[in-house]
Amino acid sequence: MEPMVDGSPSQTSPRVIDTLAESRVIRRAAQITAYALTRAQIAGRDASERFLGSSGTVGRQVDHGDPMDTVGSRFRRLRETFVKELKEGWRDASRQSKK
Secondary structure: OOOOOOOOOOOOOHHHHHHHHHOHHHHHHHHHHHHHHHHHHHHHHHHHHHHHOOOOOOOOOOOOOOHHHHHHHHHHHHHHHHHHHHHHHHHHHHHHHHO
8 A cells, every 4th residue: 555645644645545536336335325315305305395284384294104114214225235335346346456
């Protein structure tokens, strides 16, 4: 591994940062994170709209089942997919570094 720029642990070499940023694992993790944040934002907006109703007052919620059950299962699947992709990417990167 390349030494730090000035030897201090607080700075990381720009070349190391570029190498990491170009790796499949980091790119995929960034994609999944962006997807998760966008989905969470949309789910939050949808849940608040259902809770407030069209008039904007609390208590006019339409019963569509428990939206948190659906959101929870979606996040669980998202987490499982993220972990699976991260492990696969890590294995691929490990194999490439051994070559």
